[in-house]
Protein backbone atom coordinates (compact mmCIF):
# COMPACT_ATOMS: atom_id res chain seq x y z
CA UNK A 1 0.00 0.00 0.00
CA UNK A 2 1.39 3.41 -0.86
CA UNK A 3 0.92 5.89 1.98
CA UNK A 4 0.34 9.59 1.28
CA UNK A 5 2.50 11.58 3.71
CA UNK A 6 1.66 15.22 4.50
CA UNK A 7 3.82 17.60 6.53
CA UNK A 8 2.82 20.70 8.47
CA UNK A 9 5.42 23.29 9.49
CA UNK A 10 3.58 25.47 11.99
CA UNK A 11 2.97 26.53 15.59
CA UNK A 12 1.28 24.46 18.29
CA UNK A 13 -2.12 25.61 19.60
CA UNK A 14 -2.63 24.12 23.07
CA UNK A 15 -6.40 24.56 22.61
CA UNK A 16 -6.36 22.23 19.61
CA UNK A 17 -8.40 24.40 17.21
CA UNK A 18 -5.69 25.90 15.00
CA UNK A 19 -2.00 25.35 14.15
CA UNK A 20 -0.34 21.95 14.20
CA UNK A 21 -3.28 20.33 15.98
CA UNK A 22 -5.86 21.43 13.39
CA UNK A 23 -3.52 20.39 10.58
CA UNK A 24 -2.85 16.89 11.91
CA UNK A 25 -6.55 16.28 12.62
CA UNK A 26 -7.39 17.35 9.07
CA UNK A 27 -4.67 15.17 7.52
CA UNK A 28 -5.94 12.17 9.48
CA UNK A 29 -9.58 12.78 8.59
CA UNK A 30 -8.69 12.94 4.91
CA UNK A 31 -6.55 9.80 4.94
CA UNK A 32 -3.04 11.26 4.79
CA UNK A 33 -0.28 10.30 7.24
CA UNK A 34 0.49 13.48 9.19
CA UNK A 35 3.95 14.73 10.22
CA UNK A 36 4.95 18.00 11.91
CA UNK A 37 7.77 20.49 12.32
CA UNK A 38 6.91 22.75 15.25
CA UNK A 39 8.10 26.37 14.96
CA UNK A 40 6.62 27.73 18.19
CA UNK A 41 4.50 26.71 21.14
CA UNK A 42 1.53 28.92 21.94
CA UNK A 43 -0.43 28.89 25.18
CA UNK A 44 -3.81 29.34 23.55
CA UNK A 45 -7.48 28.59 24.10
CA UNK A 46 -10.79 29.86 22.74
CA UNK A 47 -10.33 33.18 24.59
CA UNK A 48 -7.03 34.03 22.87
CA UNK A 49 -3.27 33.60 22.72
CA UNK A 50 -1.78 33.87 26.22
CA UNK A 51 1.88 33.18 25.44
CA UNK A 52 4.21 32.49 22.49
CA UNK A 53 7.41 30.44 22.87
CA UNK A 54 9.44 30.15 19.64
CA UNK A 55 11.48 27.00 18.99
CA UNK A 56 15.15 27.81 18.42
CA UNK A 57 16.40 27.75 14.82
CA UNK A 58 18.55 24.63 15.30
CA UNK A 59 15.53 22.76 16.64
CA UNK A 60 13.54 23.65 13.52
CA UNK A 61 16.43 22.65 11.24
CA UNK A 62 16.81 19.30 13.00
CA UNK A 63 13.09 18.53 12.66
CA UNK A 64 13.21 19.39 8.93
CA UNK A 65 16.26 17.17 8.42
CA UNK A 66 14.66 14.30 10.37
CA UNK A 67 11.73 14.40 7.94
CA UNK A 68 13.90 15.05 4.86
CA UNK A 69 16.26 12.13 5.48
CA UNK A 70 13.62 9.50 6.19
CA UNK A 71 10.01 10.49 5.51
CA UNK A 72 9.75 12.67 2.40
CA UNK A 73 6.27 14.23 2.20
CA UNK A 74 4.24 14.25 -1.03
CA UNK A 75 2.89 17.66 0.03
CA UNK A 76 3.48 20.15 2.85
CA UNK A 77 1.96 23.28 4.31
CA UNK A 78 3.33 26.12 6.37
CA UNK A 79 1.42 28.05 9.04
CA UNK A 80 2.72 30.23 11.88
CA UNK A 81 6.43 30.80 11.19
CA UNK A 82 7.23 33.79 13.41
CA UNK A 83 10.40 35.34 12.05
CA UNK A 84 12.32 36.06 8.83
CA UNK A 85 15.17 33.83 10.01
CA UNK A 86 12.83 30.83 10.38
CA UNK A 87 11.21 31.48 6.99
CA UNK A 88 14.62 31.58 5.26
CA UNK A 89 15.65 28.31 6.95
CA UNK A 90 12.43 26.58 5.87
CA UNK A 91 12.65 27.84 2.28
CA UNK A 92 16.26 26.57 2.05
CA UNK A 93 15.26 23.10 3.29
CA UNK A 94 12.28 22.90 0.90
CA UNK A 95 14.63 23.68 -2.00
CA UNK A 96 17.34 21.33 -0.69
CA UNK A 97 15.01 18.33 -0.36
CA UNK A 98 13.02 19.33 -3.48
CA UNK A 99 9.72 18.83 -1.66
CA UNK A 100 6.78 19.14 -4.06
CA UNK A 101 3.35 20.78 -3.52
CA UNK A 102 4.09 23.52 -0.99
CA UNK A 103 0.98 25.22 0.44
CA UNK A 104 1.71 28.50 2.27
CA UNK A 105 -0.87 29.79 4.74
CA UNK A 106 0.72 33.19 5.49
CA UNK A 107 -0.46 33.35 9.13
CA UNK A 108 0.08 36.85 10.53
CA UNK A 109 -2.48 37.58 13.26
CA UNK A 110 -4.81 35.30 15.26
CA UNK A 111 -8.53 36.16 15.22
CA UNK A 112 -8.21 37.50 18.78
CA UNK A 113 -5.59 40.02 17.58
CA UNK A 114 -2.34 38.35 18.76
CA UNK A 115 0.58 38.85 16.36
CA UNK A 116 1.98 35.53 15.13
CA UNK A 117 4.49 36.95 12.59
CA UNK A 118 7.10 39.67 13.09
CA UNK A 119 6.60 42.71 10.81
CA UNK A 120 9.93 42.28 8.99
CA UNK A 121 9.10 38.64 8.20
CA UNK A 122 6.49 39.57 5.58
CA UNK A 123 9.26 40.45 3.14
CA UNK A 124 10.88 37.06 3.76
CA UNK A 125 7.62 35.32 2.80
CA UNK A 126 7.60 37.23 -0.49
CA UNK A 127 11.34 36.86 -1.21
CA UNK A 128 12.01 33.30 -0.01
CA UNK A 129 8.86 31.24 0.56
CA UNK A 130 6.52 32.19 -2.29
CA UNK A 131 9.13 31.43 -4.98
CA UNK A 132 9.22 27.78 -3.77
CA UNK A 133 5.46 27.57 -3.13
CA UNK A 134 2.67 26.01 -5.21
CA UNK A 135 -0.34 27.56 -3.45
CA UNK A 136 -0.70 30.54 -1.10
CA UNK A 137 -3.92 31.03 0.91
CA UNK A 138 -4.08 34.54 2.45
CA UNK A 139 -7.24 35.83 4.10
CA UNK A 140 -8.20 39.37 3.08
CA UNK A 141 -6.11 41.24 5.72
CA UNK A 142 -3.07 39.06 4.86
CA UNK A 143 -3.58 39.67 1.12
CA UNK A 144 -3.68 43.42 1.84
CA UNK A 145 -0.29 43.20 3.53
CA UNK A 146 1.29 40.96 0.86
CA UNK A 147 -0.01 43.06 -2.05
CA UNK A 148 0.49 46.36 -0.18
CA UNK A 149 -2.99 47.66 -1.01
CA UNK A 150 -6.40 47.86 0.61
CA UNK A 151 -9.12 45.43 -0.53
CA UNK A 152 -12.73 46.58 -0.45
CA UNK A 153 -14.17 44.90 -3.56
CA UNK A 154 -13.83 41.79 -5.73
CA UNK A 155 -11.89 43.87 -8.28
CA UNK A 156 -9.38 44.80 -5.54
CA UNK A 157 -9.06 41.13 -4.62
CA UNK A 158 -8.28 40.29 -8.24
CA UNK A 159 -5.57 42.96 -8.44
CA UNK A 160 -4.09 41.77 -5.14
CA UNK A 161 -4.04 38.16 -6.39
CA UNK A 162 -2.14 39.21 -9.54
CA UNK A 163 0.37 41.12 -7.43
CA UNK A 164 0.91 38.17 -5.06
CA UNK A 165 1.32 35.75 -8.00
CA UNK A 166 4.12 37.99 -9.29
CA UNK A 167 6.26 36.82 -6.31
CA UNK A 168 6.55 33.41 -7.97
CA UNK A 169 3.73 31.23 -6.57
CA UNK A 170 1.57 29.22 -8.99
CA UNK A 171 -1.87 29.53 -7.36
CA UNK A 172 -3.21 32.35 -5.17
CA UNK A 173 -6.40 31.79 -3.14
CA UNK A 174 -7.71 34.88 -1.35
CA UNK A 175 -10.20 33.53 1.18
CA UNK A 176 -13.48 35.24 1.93
CA UNK A 177 -13.98 34.54 5.64
CA UNK A 178 -13.34 38.19 6.54
CA UNK A 179 -15.58 39.57 3.80
CA UNK A 180 -19.03 40.92 4.68
CA UNK A 181 -20.84 39.36 1.70
CA UNK A 182 -23.80 37.01 2.22
CA UNK A 183 -21.85 33.98 0.96
CA UNK A 184 -18.28 32.87 1.71
CA UNK A 185 -16.44 33.34 -1.59
CA UNK A 186 -12.82 32.28 -2.07
CA UNK A 187 -11.10 33.75 -5.13
CA UNK A 188 -8.65 31.48 -6.95
CA UNK A 189 -6.08 32.88 -9.38
CA UNK A 190 -3.89 30.70 -11.56
CA UNK A 191 -2.33 31.01 -15.03
CA UNK A 192 -4.00 34.39 -15.59
CA UNK A 193 -7.49 32.96 -14.87
CA UNK A 194 -9.85 33.71 -11.97
CA UNK A 195 -12.33 31.30 -10.44
CA UNK A 196 -14.69 31.86 -7.53
CA UNK A 197 -15.51 29.12 -5.06
CA UNK A 198 -18.72 30.07 -3.34
CA UNK A 199 -20.17 28.47 -0.21
CA UNK A 200 -22.85 29.21 2.33
CA UNK A 201 -21.75 31.64 5.06
CA UNK A 202 -22.65 30.42 8.56
CA UNK A 203 -23.30 32.80 11.41
CA UNK A 204 -21.18 31.42 14.25
CA UNK A 205 -18.50 32.42 16.73
CA UNK A 206 -16.77 29.08 16.23
CA UNK A 207 -14.35 29.83 13.43
CA UNK A 208 -11.05 29.46 15.28
CA UNK A 209 -8.60 27.71 12.97
CA UNK A 210 -10.60 27.93 9.73
CA UNK A 211 -7.59 29.05 7.69
CA UNK A 212 -5.33 26.34 9.13
CA UNK A 213 -7.93 23.64 8.47
CA UNK A 214 -8.64 24.82 4.91
CA UNK A 215 -4.95 24.86 3.90
CA UNK A 216 -4.34 21.51 5.64
CA UNK A 217 -7.20 19.94 3.66
CA UNK A 218 -5.67 21.20 0.39
CA UNK A 219 -2.33 19.71 1.47
CA UNK A 220 -3.80 16.31 2.37
CA UNK A 221 -5.53 16.07 -1.00
CA UNK A 222 -2.37 17.08 -2.90
CA UNK A 223 -0.40 14.45 -0.95
CA UNK A 224 -2.93 11.84 -2.10
CA UNK A 225 -2.41 12.86 -5.73
CA UNK A 226 -5.38 15.18 -6.42
CA UNK A 227 -5.08 18.05 -8.86
CA UNK A 228 -5.04 21.51 -7.30
CA UNK A 229 -8.57 22.23 -8.57
CA UNK A 230 -9.92 19.04 -6.98
CA UNK A 231 -7.95 19.55 -3.76
CA UNK A 232 -9.36 23.05 -3.29
CA UNK A 233 -12.94 21.86 -3.89
CA UNK A 234 -12.61 19.14 -1.23
CA UNK A 235 -11.01 21.64 1.17
CA UNK A 236 -13.95 24.01 0.73
CA UNK A 237 -16.43 21.18 1.47
CA UNK A 238 -14.33 20.12 4.48
CA UNK A 239 -14.20 23.60 6.05
CA UNK A 240 -17.82 24.38 5.26
CA UNK A 241 -19.00 21.27 7.14
CA UNK A 242 -16.51 21.87 9.98
CA UNK A 243 -18.02 25.35 10.48
CA UNK A 244 -21.63 24.23 9.98
CA UNK A 245 -21.38 21.38 12.53
CA UNK A 246 -19.49 23.44 15.12
CA UNK A 247 -18.71 21.91 18.52
CA UNK A 248 -19.58 24.70 20.98
CA UNK A 249 -16.66 24.13 23.33
CA UNK A 250 -14.83 26.83 25.32
CA UNK A 251 -16.10 30.28 26.27
CA UNK A 252 -14.67 32.30 23.38
CA UNK A 253 -14.01 31.75 19.66
CA UNK A 254 -14.49 27.98 19.50
CA UNK A 255 -12.82 25.52 17.12
CA UNK A 256 -14.37 23.96 14.05
CA UNK A 257 -15.47 20.32 13.87
CA UNK A 258 -12.85 18.19 12.17
CA UNK A 259 -15.12 15.10 12.29
CA UNK A 260 -17.94 16.62 10.28
CA UNK A 261 -16.61 15.78 6.79
CA UNK A 262 -16.02 12.12 7.70
CA UNK A 263 -19.55 11.83 9.07
CA UNK A 264 -20.97 13.26 5.86
CA UNK A 265 -18.80 11.59 3.21
CA UNK A 266 -16.80 8.65 4.51
Ligand SMILES: Nc1ncnc2c1ncn2[C@@H]1O[C@H](COP(=O)(O)OP(=O)(O)O)[C@@H](O)[C@H]1O
Pocket residue numbers: 138139140175176177178184185186199200201202203204207209210211212214236239240243
Ligand atom coordinates in the same frame (compact mmCIF):
# COMPACT_ATOMS: atom_id res chain seq x y z
N1 LIG B 1 -18.66 32.01 8.63
C1 LIG B 1 -18.23 31.24 7.63
N2 LIG B 1 -19.09 30.47 6.93
C2 LIG B 1 -18.66 29.70 5.90
N3 LIG B 1 -17.38 29.64 5.50
C3 LIG B 1 -16.47 30.40 6.16
C4 LIG B 1 -16.84 31.23 7.25
N4 LIG B 1 -15.71 31.85 7.72
C5 LIG B 1 -14.69 31.40 6.95
N5 LIG B 1 -15.15 30.54 6.01
C6 LIG B 1 -14.32 29.81 5.04
O1 LIG B 1 -13.24 29.24 5.77
C7 LIG B 1 -12.04 29.26 5.00
C8 LIG B 1 -10.96 30.06 5.75
O2 LIG B 1 -11.21 31.43 5.54
P1 LIG B 1 -10.81 32.61 6.54
O3 LIG B 1 -11.66 32.52 7.76
O4 LIG B 1 -10.88 33.86 5.74
O5 LIG B 1 -9.32 32.25 6.92
P2 LIG B 1 -8.45 32.67 8.21
O6 LIG B 1 -8.78 31.70 9.31
O7 LIG B 1 -7.05 32.51 7.69
O8 LIG B 1 -8.79 34.07 8.57
C9 LIG B 1 -12.44 29.86 3.63
O9 LIG B 1 -12.78 28.81 2.75
C10 LIG B 1 -13.67 30.70 3.98
O10 LIG B 1 -14.51 30.93 2.88
Ligand SMILES: Cc1ncc(COP(=O)(O)OP(=O)(O)O)c(N)n1
Pocket residue numbers: 010011012013018019020042044079080107109110111112116207208209210211212213
Ligand atom coordinates in the same frame (compact mmCIF):
# COMPACT_ATOMS: atom_id res chain seq x y z
C1 LIG C 1 -0.48 28.22 16.47
C2 LIG C 1 -1.44 28.98 15.64
N1 LIG C 1 -1.29 28.98 14.28
C3 LIG C 1 -2.16 29.67 13.51
C4 LIG C 1 -3.19 30.38 14.07
C5 LIG C 1 -4.13 31.15 13.20
O1 LIG C 1 -5.03 30.28 12.71
P1 LIG C 1 -6.24 30.64 11.74
O2 LIG C 1 -6.62 29.43 11.01
O3 LIG C 1 -5.92 31.85 10.94
O4 LIG C 1 -7.35 30.89 12.79
P2 LIG C 1 -7.64 32.09 13.77
O5 LIG C 1 -6.52 32.40 14.67
O6 LIG C 1 -7.92 33.19 12.81
O7 LIG C 1 -8.80 31.60 14.51
C6 LIG C 1 -3.33 30.35 15.46
N2 LIG C 1 -4.33 31.00 16.08
N3 LIG C 1 -2.44 29.65 16.22
